[in-house]
Amino acid sequence: MSTLTGCLRLLRWPGALTAAANAVTGFLLVRRAGGDGTRLAAAAIASSAVLVYLGGVVLNDACDAERDRALHPGRPIPAGDVTRATAIALGLGLLVAGPLVALAMAGPAAGVAMGAAALCALLYDIGGKRWRVPGSLLMGGARASNAAAGMLASALTVEVALGAPSPGALAYPIAVGGYTVLLTYASTFEERRPTAVLAGGLALILILPAALAWPLFAARWWWAPALPLFALAATLVSGARDAQIPDGPGLGALIRRAVFGFLLVDAAWLMGATWYDAGFWLILVYVGLRFLLARLRS
Numbered sequence: 001m002s003t004l005t006g007c008l009r010l011l012r013w014p015g016a017l018t019a020a021a022n023a024v025t026g027f028l029l030v031r032r033a034g035g036d037g038t039r040l041a042a043a044a045i046a047s048s049a050v051l052v053y054l055g056g057v058v059l060n061d062a063c064d065a066e067r068d069r070a071l072h073p074g075r076p077i078p079a080g081d082v083t084r085a086t087a088i089a090l091g092l093g094l095l096v097a098g099p100l101v102a103l104a105m106a107g108p109a110a111g112v113a114m115g116a117a118a119l120c121a122l123l124y125d126i127g128g129k130r131w132r133v134p135g136s137l138l139m140g141g142a143r144a145s146n147a148a149a150g151m152l153a154s155a156l157t158v159e160v161a162l163g164a165p166s167p168g169a170l171a172y173p174i175a176v177g178g179y180t181v182l183l184t185y186a187s188t189f190e191e192r193r194p195t196a197v198l199a200g201g202l203a204l205i206l207i208l209p210a211a212l213a214w215p216l217f218a219a220r221w222w223w224a225p226a227l228p229l230f231a232l233a234a235t236l237v238s239g240a241r242d243a244q245i246p247d248g249p250g251l252g253a254l255i256r257r258a259v260f261g262f263l264l265v266d267a268a269w270l271m272g273a274t275w276y277d278a279g280f281w282l283i284l285v286y287v288g289l290r291f292l293l294a295r296l297r298s
Helices: 005-012 013-032 039-063 065-072 084-106 108-128 132-155 158-163 167-187 195-212 226-242 251-261 261-273 276-297
Strands: none
Touching: 005 039, 005 195, 013 132, 013 167, 013 251, 013 261, 013 276, 039 084, 039 132, 065 084, 065 195, 084 108, 084 132, 108 132, 132 167, 132 261, 158 167, 158 195, 167 195, 167 261, 195 226, 226 251, 226 261, 226 276, 251 261, 251 276, 261 276
């Protein structure tokens, strides 16, 4: 297998779609509230989010190379398809490229925010993940900064970002960051088999960041977020049930479903802000992605 093929295997692209969705959701929330960002800025911030996400994933594998030799020998670095040095260079290059793209094409404020996301990802990879709480906070900071970068790409300046959006839009990075913190913390126990109360409680808590869109946008079409909220609830409840199966994947079943639940969280916020078409497309992306991954695993 060539080095190029090995590098491509390091890029776990499905999760990158959720990072792009977070950035674009932030962009659209501010756009609806008076932002004047262009389509080029939206495309740039989505691309920037993908680059930073992929950089964090690649660097994470490079930092875990020794551990993966025992636990995941088939991954590209333990399998010898890519050297650790190459993976480090690729990961760092992507982490640098992301903020530069945002800076050049979406404005200085968006570039700085995306730089903060890249820094959080870097700190998590090189040592933050060794501790549950700091690691979870770093991942939450990365996602929140990513969402904020999308908002700033739409507003172009910090003053407009803080002045134009509704309180609902400003709460979005906090909701995304909170969802990420909870998810990352729970993932540190993913091999454990939870009780029904624990699994159900975690699923309920993870629904809350999406449900926040309901009261914050109540003055608009109040029931609009119901469709993605229902889909997210069904996904998480299903994951909580599968997490309790004897000899099953444990809490990891819920974690894996919740990762792609970012798309449904974003859909709920977009529909709450009357971006019905964008929210509906995210639901379709979620369904299509789940179907494709299920087919690939079968």
